Amino acid sequence: MGYGDDNDFQKVGKYMGNIGAQAKTNTVYIKAITDLLVEKQIITKEELDSRFNSIYEEESDKIIEFFKGESN
The missing domain is CATH 1.20.5 (Single alpha-helices involved in coiled-coils or other helix-helix interfaces)
Known part of the structure; x- marks a missing residue:
């Protein structure tokens, strides 16, 4: 009895990759918004x-x- 097969690990890897990609996308959006707020002298x-x-x-x-x- 093991901890999972290769397919399970591939699924976990895919989910982790998706989470990482979404986090990077969110970071880019936040950076763009904050840069614009500073540029427009709102903050x-x-x-x-x-x-x-x-x-x-x-x-x-x-x-x-x-x-x-x-x-x-």
């Missing part, structure tokens, strides 16, 4: 960085709590 680069860092820290803490089993 400064410093404000954008500050907001990003704040949200990143908050969400990172939530992810850590989730994997520790401390999430509701």
